[in-house]
Amino acid sequence: MYHYNDFDEAFVRERVSQFREQVARRLDGSLSEDEFRPLRLMNGLYLQLHAYMLRVAIPYGTLNSAQLRQLAYIAERWDKGYGHFTTRQNIQFNWPQLADVPDILLALADAGMHAIQTSGNTIRNVTADHFAGAAADEIEDPRPYAELIRQWSTDHPEFQFLPRKFKIAITGAPNDRAVTKAHDIGLRMVRDANGAHGFEVIVGGGLGRTPMIGKVLRAFLPTADLLPYLEAVVSVWNLAGRRDNKYKSRIKITVHELGIEEISRQVEARFLETRAEFKGGDQAILAEIGSHFAPPAFAPRSTAAYEAARSANPAFRSFADTNLAAHRAQGYAIVTISTKAHGATPGDMTAAQMRVVADLALAYGHDEIRISHEQNVILPHVHKADLPALYLALREAGLATANVGLISDIIACPGMDYCALATARSIPIAQEIATRFDELGLEQDIGALKIKISGCINACGHHHVGHIGILGLDRAGVENYQITLGGDATETAVIGEKTGPGFAADEVVDAIERLVRAYLALRLTDDEAFVATYRRLGAAPFLDALYQREVQIHAAE
């Protein structure tokens, strides 16, 4: 994985020193809050309901054990002993004090990390497929390109005051695990007729109050043209984007208003200029970055111990069936560690758990860790022979919940338990749904089902692309939850359909249970997933169940 060079190191430390002085000037009154706010936001520091919140970038979701240990140290030294992994592969600390933040940033710099551009109207942390570099279906590891984008976009002088924030996601695989179609720019690695690698460039996707699926701007962009092309797209939007209305300022609105053909015309014209300005330095840097991402030395070993454990231990078999994904190297597996033990807060991990994961990554995982946008933690390279021991260690730490991709593997934003923008809580709803279906014992039978919960219209919880989406709103001073159905976050991305009137906090879990019971009754086979049944039958039978229409008809008779 990437290690800071002298330039990165000096740059990040310089920013920490600058911020230390800015904090001192705020505390002694030299800076007003209006002057200070943009400075703290540039360094990822928000002020929320109960405290400051520091959002730390985990570039393209990749960490090593030393970095995770440092996050654990920060959580214990300056916070309340835990961190929250977000839907943008970041980690948030919910309780830092202002005067401590420069020290926290310095501790991050010591581990090759930062919080730069995790907020503000800038190009944000680039997100990537959390199985990057390991997935069996991958064309190429996208992380060298993601690191190139990180370096290019960090402190880019033209892009520090954009019309609004700008989010880029990248995947090297045809199966989209990075939600590329719901980003300002989504990059999907593809091959051309000659087998050369390039990117399908998708533009104008996004969730929030105006959810849109991105459109293809370029069907094939040679990898060597990546930065000049991105620079062309962002600079066109930088001029054309709506600065008069923050609700219309994202590039999805620009694409919607101007049309994809006009955007394409402007981008291609600008691209001629930007491409001429890139003299090959970017390709030299990319080659150097690529050397950091050489795959580990995968060794052929017997998997007999794995097979034996599968036969002997049903709990291990259940974990293996649910939490493993196919690895490109024979005998290896990708392990997803769920942060969603039934009743736990999605995305939260204690410092002690972080240290366990760091130890296991070092012992069994080639020192690689990933954070997914689904708020789980991944060990991308584990040999199957090591899985029984890994499983026991995870179980000891409360990290062996076998629910990845199931109904309790819920994405939930922090909601009004923390966030100043939220209109309702998300976390308790996620906790109650997970607990309910665990008690019912239906989770394994239900199978693949993605529930995503946002505590406001900004949709950090990706509710629009959940098979079942839940949006928490404030209706006349009461929390109310609106349900959407049929969303899809993958390469077949779809925005879910709104069902109808929302539900009170104490009604919404029952409403979800009615939907799920309807699905169980309607599916053709045990293998037909919830979203497949929904696509086959449409919304009607689910709406009947949700709003108990049959019951009402009978009652009226």
Add this chain to the structure above:
Amino acid sequence: MSRPFTPKVLTANRLRQGDAVWLTEDDRWTTDPLEAELIEDEAHADIRLIFAQSQRNYVVGAYLADARAGARGPEPVHFREAFRSRGPSNYAHGKQERF
């Protein structure tokens, strides 16, 4: 006839700690919402808000929040303010730590 004024409390977050605080009658910022001054007059509310906003090196983002008189002191009307005066629901952190 003008609409009746909904009583208010003045609240903000402390600059250093970031936690929620409320303005008392004697111009202190308290971490206990029950100690807050319940403001029942609109003109007085305006004056208190100007005072709060002048405390820029102590608090951030001062605003008036709807409240009502309770047995032990002012109580929040909206659930957002109730959460601010209590803490998050997933852990016993924030104000509820001292309950």
